[in-house]
Amino acid sequence: MLGAWRGLRSEAGGARxxxxxxxxxxxxxxxxxLKIISGAPETALPSHLQRVDSKYLQLGCDHANKYFKGTVxxxxxxxxxxxxxxxxxxxxQDMENSCSRTSSINILLLGxxxxxxxxxxxQGIYTKSSPITASEIASTPVxxxxxxxxLNHLTGGTTVNLYGVVKFFKPPYISKGTDxxxxxxxxxxxxxxxxxxxxxxxxxxxxxxxxxxxxxxxxRIKIREYNGQIQGVTSIGFASLTFxxxxxxxxxxxxxxxxxxxxxEEQKTIEELRVWGSSNLSISGPAVKxxxxxxxxxFDLTCQLIGKAEMDGSSFLLKVxxxxxxxxxxxxxPVESRDLEGDKVLIHKLRNLTVDILVYDNHVQxxxxxxxxxxxxxxxxxxxxxxxxxxxDVLYIEFHLHGGTGYGRGFGVLPESNPxxxxxxxxxxxxxxxxxxxxxxVSSMELDSTSDSVSNSEVYLERCQQLSVTVxxxxxxxxxxxxxxxxxNPAPQQYRIRAKLRTFKxxxxxxxxxxxxxxxxxxxxxxxxxxxDFILQDSAATLPNPELHNKLWYDSAVWxxxxxxxxxxxxxxxxxxxxxxxxxxxxxxxxxGTQKEIMKLTRRFKGVIPVRxxxxxxxxxxxxxxxxxxGKIRHYGCKQCSKPKTIKSLHFLxxxxxxxxxxxxxxxxxxxxxxxxxxxxxxTLVDGTGELNAYLFDYEKFFQIPACEVLSSDxxxxxxxxxxxxxxxxxxxxDDLPWLECxxxxxxxxxxxxxxxxxxxxxxxxxxxxx
DNA sequence: GGTTAGGTTTAG
Numbered sequence: 001m002l003g004a005w006r007g008l009r010s011e012a013g014g015a016r017x018x019x020x021x022x023x024x025x026x027x028x029x030x031x032x033x034l035k036i037i038s039g040a041p042e043t044a045l046p047s048h049l050q051r052v053d054s055k056y057l058q059l060g061c062d063h064a065n066k067y068f069k070g071t072v073x074x075x076x077x078x079x080x081x082x083x084x085x086x087x088x089x090x091x092x093q094d095m096e097n098s099c100s101r102t103s104s105i106n107i108l109l110l111g112x113x114x115x116x117x118x119x120x121x122x123q124g125i126y127t128k129s130s131p132i133t134a135s136e137i138a139s140t141p142v143x144x145x146x147x148x149x150x151l152n153h154l155t156g157g158t159t160v161n162l163y164g165v166v167k168f169f170k171p172p173y174i175s176k177g178t179d180x181x182x183x184x185x186x187x188x189x190x191x192x193x194x195x196x197x198x199x200x201x202x203x204x205x206x207x208x209x210x211x212x213x214x215x216x217x218x219x220r221i222k223i224r225e226y227n228g229q230i231q232g233v234t235s236i237g238f239a240s241l242t243f244x245x246x247x248x249x250x251x252x253x254x255x256x257x258x259x260x261x262x263x264x265e266e267q268k269t270i271e272e273l274r275v276w277g278s279s280n281l282s283i284s285g286p287a288v289k290x291x292x293x294x295x296x297x298x299f300d301l302t303c304q305l306i307g308k309a310e311m312d313g314s315s316f317l318l319k320v321x322x323x324x325x326x327x328x329x330x331x332x333x334p335v336e337s338r339d340l341e342g343d344k345v346l347i348h349k350l351r352n353l354t355v356d357i358l359v360y361d362n363h364v365q366x367x368x369x370x371x372x373x374x375x376x377x378x379x380x381x382x383x384x385x386x387x388x389x390x391x392x393d394v395l396y397i398e399f400h401l402h403g404g405t406g407y408g409r410g411f412g413v414l415p416e417s418n419p420x421x422x423x424x425x426x427x428x429x430x431x432x433x434x435x436x437x438x439x440x441x442v443s444s445m446e447l448d449s450t451s452d453s454v455s456n457s458e459v460y461l462e463r464c465q466q467l468s469v470t471v472x473x474x475x476x477x478x479x480x481x482x483x484x485x486x487x488x489n490p491a492p493q494q495y496r497i498r499a500k501l502r503t504f505k506x507x508x509x510x511x512x513x514x515x516x517x518x519x520x521x522x523x524x525x526x527x528x529x530x531x532x533d534f535i536l537q538d539s540a541a542t543l544p545n546p547e548l549h550n551k552l553w554y555d556s557a558v559w560x561x562x563x564x565x566x567x568x569x570x571x572x573x574x575x576x577x578x579x580x581x582x583x584x585x586x587x588x589x590x591x592x593g594t595q596k597e598i599m600k601l602t603r604r605f606k607g608v609i610p611v612r613x614x615x616x617x618x619x620x621x622x623x624x625x626x627x628x629x630x631g632k633i634r635h636y637g638c639k640q641c642s643k644p645k646t647i648k649s650l651h652f653l654x655x656x657x658x659x660x661x662x663x664x665x666x667x668x669x670x671x672x673x674x675x676x677x678x679x680x681x682x683x684t685l686v687d688g689t690g691e692l693n694a695y696l697f698d699y700e701k702f703f704q705i706p707a708c709e710v711l712s713s714d715x716x717x718x719x720x721x722x723x724x725x726x727x728x729x730x731x732x733x734x735d736d737l738p739w740l741e742c743x744x745x746x747x748x749x750x751x752x753x754x755x756x757x758x759x760x761x762x763x764x765x766x767x768x769x770x771x
Numbered sequence: 772g773g774t775t776a777g778g779t780t781t782a783g
Contacts, residue, residue, distance in 0.1 A: 168778060177775025185778065197776050226777060236772065298780070315783070360783065380780065402781035409780065 054105050078118040081259065088114035108259060141239075141261060146219065148269075152190035156225040159235050163269055164188050165245065165277035166214045168195075170405045171379060171412040172206045174365050175199065182206045183405075186216065186232075189276050196221060196232030206240075208254040210377060210414060213245035213283040215273045217266070244419070245283070247274040287420070290355060291324035295385035295397055298407070301378045302420050304428065305370055306350060307342030309335045311358065314403075316367040318357045320376065321350050322424065323431045329396040330355045331386070332748035334490055335755055342372045344753040349433055351750050357381065361403025363410065370413065375421045380409040396492065434640075435520070468498065468741040469727055469770045473701070474763040475743045484690035491746035491757045499685035499692070500737045501728035506681070509720055513710055515675035516697075517638040523680065526711060527624050527636070533595050535625040536610065540592045544570035545613035553651045554589070555580050567592050571601075572611075572618070574654050581606075587654075587661045589618060589647065602629045607661050611647060618647040620670065627672050628663055632712035635663045637672035645671035677708035683761065685742075686734070694744050694759040701765055726770050740764075 078088045088109040109118075149160040164186025175181040179199040184207060187193045196218070200206050207216050222235035241253040241260060251267050253260065277283070288299040307319035317333050319342065333356040337344065347354070357378065359367045370376070384398040402409065414421045478496035486495050506512055514523045549556035554572040561567050570591040573580045580586060589609045590598055602608050608629045611618040620627050623642060626634035637644075649669045653659050667674040681696040700706040703720055710716045728737060742764040746757050 170776095170778070175775040177773090179775060181775060183776070183778055195778065197778095199775060229777090231777065233777090358783075360781080382781075384781090384783095398783090400781070400783070402783080404780070405776095406778070406780045408778075 078114060081261065085110055086112070086114040086118075087259065088118045110258075141219070141259070146261075148217075150190050151186065151188045151192040151194050154192075154194065154223045154230055156223055156230060159220050159222045161217070161219045162186070162188075162194075162221065162232075163215070163217050163273060164194065165273050165281060166209050166212055166216060167193060167281060168212065168408060169207075169209045169214075170408045171209070171377075171410040172203055173362060173405055173410050180206055182209075184209065184216070187277075187281070188273065191280075194223075194230065194232050196234075198232075198234045198238070200234065200238075205238075205256050207242045207256060209242055210412070210418065210420075211245065211283075213277050213281055215243040215245050215270050215277070217241040217243075243270050243274075245274050245277050247271065247278050249274075249419075289324040290322050290326045290353075293326055293328065293383045293397065295328065295383055295395065297383045298380050299383065301381050302375070302414070302424055303378070304375050304424070305342075305372055306354060307340050307347045308367065308370060308372060309340045310368070311335070314364065315358045315360050316364045318359060318367060318370070318376075318378075319347060319354050320357060320378075321354045321428070323353065323428045325353055326355055326397065331396055331398045331492070332356055332750070332755070333358060334748055334757060337750075337754040340755070348750055348752060353431070355399055357399040357401060359401040359411070362405070363401055363403065366411070375414045375416065375418070375424065376411050377414055377420075378411040380407045467739075467767075469738040469767050470740045470742060470764050471767050472496065472741055472743055472763060473765055478743065482689040483685065483687045483692045486744075486746065486759075487690050487692060489746070491748045494743060494745045496741070496743055497685065497687065497692075498739055498741050499687040500734060501740055502684045502686045502691070502734060502737075503730070504681055504683050504724065504728060509717065509724065510711065512679050512681045513707055514678055514680045515636055516678045516680075517641055517673060517675050519641040519673050520638065522638070522640065523678075524675070526677070529595060532625050532634075535622050536593065536595055536598075539610070539612040539621050540567050540594075542591075542612045543568050544591045545615070548613055548618055552578075553654050564594070569593055569597070570613075574650060576654055576659055585661075587650075587659075587666075591618070598629060602631060606630070607663075607666070609647075609666070616646070620644050620647070620672075623672075627670065627674075628666050630661075630663060633708050635667070636675045637667060638675050641673035643671045645669075677706070677710075679703065679707050685740070692744075692759055694742070694761050696761045698761075702761070703766060704768075723766055723770060727766070 078086060081087050090107050090109070146161050149162050151162065151164060154160065154162075165188065166184060167187045168183075168185040170181075170183040172180040172182040177199075179201045180203050182198045183195065184198060185193055185195045198206055207218075209216065217240060218232070219239045220235055220237040221232045223230060223232055225231070238256075239260065240256045241262065243251055243253060248271075251270050253262055287302060288297070290301070290303075293299065301320070301322065303320035303322040305318055305320055307317075309317040309319075311317055311333070317335055317340075319340075340347070378401060380401075382400045382402060384400055385395065386398045387395050401411065416422075416425075475494070475496060478494070480498055481495040483497065483499060486493075486497070513526055515526055516523050544558060546558075549558065549570065549572070551572075554574045556570055556572045558568060558570045561569060568591075571593075572589040572591075574587040574589065575581070576585075583604045583606075585606050587607045587609065588601065588605050589611045590601065591611055591613060593601070593610070598608055598610060609627065610621050610625060610629075612621060623637045623639045623644070627637050627644075628635040647670070649671070650666070653661070653665060653669050659665075663674060666672075676699060679696060679698045679702065683694050683696055685692050685694055696702060698707070703723055705716050705720055710720060726738070727740065742761050744759045744761050746759050748755060748757050750756075
C-alpha cells in the first residue's frame, strides 16, 4: 500500500510519531529517526513530498510523493507469520485531523521493515491513546486464535470461520456488476452443504480452487438465509486458503492474501478433510486428454494456450494443445493470420496437435486477458458432434465453451507450480513433434498458388446443359453449388460443383506422381534411377556372406562377373513347401546386382528384393531404394514409419499355404510401411461466379490409371496426357472447354503465417468416353 | 459496505 517509511520522534506528549511516505523510496529503505522540535522536523522533509490525510489512502489513488503523518496510538508485538516472515502491526492516528471519523489507520509492516520498525517504536513501552476496539482486534488476525464452525452448526446473521471440501465450484468469472464472482459449494464431515457466493474486484482475492475435492479454509464468511436456505457470502475481511484435496499430498496453501496464519494443528484438519472427501465425494476420474475426447462429451481440459483471436463480440478463439492428438477430426475456425495472437511458427508446428475452442458471451472478456503460453483449465468444455451439411458419414468435433456459468462452465489460469501443470509441461517437452509435423501433408499441400487472377467478367460463362467430361461416383444427391458461394462459406464442407478447368499444375505430368505415406501423411518425390544405382553400387562393396547361403527356406546361387567391374552376385530363391517355385511364382533376393540386372530379373520372377549380407542375416538396403520390385513397379517404404526387420521374417510368409507375395504382405512381414503412388495435382476451376483452386489426390480412380504404373509405362503416360488435353488446353478458349462435374470438400489449413481454406476433389472420375 | 449471484449445461 505504502512505499516507504520514516520514523519521526515527537517531543510532544511523549508519543512517538511516524511519517509514512509513499515517495519513490524502495521498500528496503531503512528506518530514519527524525527529531521534531516545536512541532517541526529538525531536518526538513524533501520539498516534493506532499502530506495527505487518511481519506486519501485508497486503492487506485496515486501515492507517489505523498506522506501520512500520525501518532502511534497502538503497537502490537513483533510476530512471525506461518511462512517465517516478520510482521509488525501499528495504528497511526492523525492528531491534527482527529475530527475525521477515519483519522486512524492500521499498518502492517513485513520483513526487515517490520523488525527495524519494531525496534524503534517498541523499546519496551508503547502509548495507547485510544481504546482498542473490536474491529481493530478482528483485523489483527496474527494475534488471534481462530475458531471454526462445522457446517451443521451455521446460523443466519453470523460471520464465521470454516473449513470445507469443495463439492462444486464456478471458477471466478466477471459478474454483471463490478466484481469477479465465484460460487463454491462446500461440504464437511457433517455432510451438510453450504453454497457460498463470493465477490471481489480482485481476482486473486477469490479462492484458488482448481478441482472438485480441494480443501478450503474461509475466514470471515457471512452466513445468511436466502430463499429459505442458508448461504455464505463474502463480508469485509473475507480471506481464504485452498489446498489440494489429495490425501498425503504436500500441504501448500494457496492464499487469497499475502498475510495469513497457518498452524501445524491446521495441517491435521486438512488431512482429515482430504481423507473424508476422497471417500465421501464423487471426485471425477482421470482427466480427459484430447486423445480421449468423445463426441457429445462435456469435460475439463488442462492445456496450454498457444494462440488466441477475437472473432466477433460474442465469441473468442483459443488455440490450445495438451500434447495428445484428438482422435476425431476437429474443426479449424477460419481466422485471418493477422488477427491471431501467438507464435506463428509454433502454431504451424503444432497444427496437428492443437484444437480450436470458441468461447462465448460472458467468457469472452476474461479470454481476452489470457496470456499466450499460459496453462489453462477449461471447465465443462463441450465436444460437439458435427458434420457437414447432408454428410452424416463425415464426423468431426467442434469445441465450444458456451455462454453462462452453469455446471461450473468457465476457465482459469493454472500457476506453473500446479502439479498438473508440471506434469503437463514435462509431457509437452517429451512430445516428438516430427511425428506429427509432416513435412508436407496432404491436407496442407500446396503447389504454388497462381498469382494471376482472372476477373469474373473475363471468365464469365454461360451455364449450359452440355455433358460433363467427369462424373461423380457418389454424392449424386448433393445439389450444385456456385464457386463464389463455396468461397464465402466456412470450412469444412462438401459440395457438388460444375466448372471448367482453366489450368492445372504440374504441366509436366510425370511430376504429378508422388509417394504418399498414409501413416505419417507425408508426400515425397519418387526417387530416380540414379539414386537406386548409387545404393546398389554401395551395397555391392559388401561381399555375399557364404554362411548365409542355402538356408532352410531359400536356395542360393553365386557367381562372379567382370562387368561393369569385378563383382560377386548372389541370388537367393525363396522356397515354398521346401521347394523352389517356378520363376513366375518365385520370390528372389539379390545381392550385388546392378539396376539393369535386377530389372532383367523382375521380368522373369514374381518379385525381387535387393539385399546385402550382414553377419547374422541378410538385410534390406537403404529405404531410398525399393524394398521390392514387381514387374515394372518399384515398391518403396517410408523411412520415417518403417522399422525394418531381419530378412528371416520372410520365412513365415514362405510357409503359408498359398503365398501371394503381395507387396503389402511382404512389406508387413519385413516391418516396412509401404508408400503409395498417387497423383497430386492442382486444378484451377472456374464457373463464371468465381475461381477456385482444388487439389486432386488420387491413386487411380480419377484417371482410371493406377498411379504406380504411370512412370514405367509410355502407353499410360500418353493416355493421361490425352485425358488432360481433353479437359483443358491453353490453346482453347474457355468457352470451348468442357464442363467438369466434381465433388469437392473444403478444409482449413494453416501453413507458415496464414490460415486459409483449401479444397480437394474426391469421388470423381473422368467419363469413360473421354479416357 | 452498494451491485454482482444466489450451482444444474448452448443451442453459436
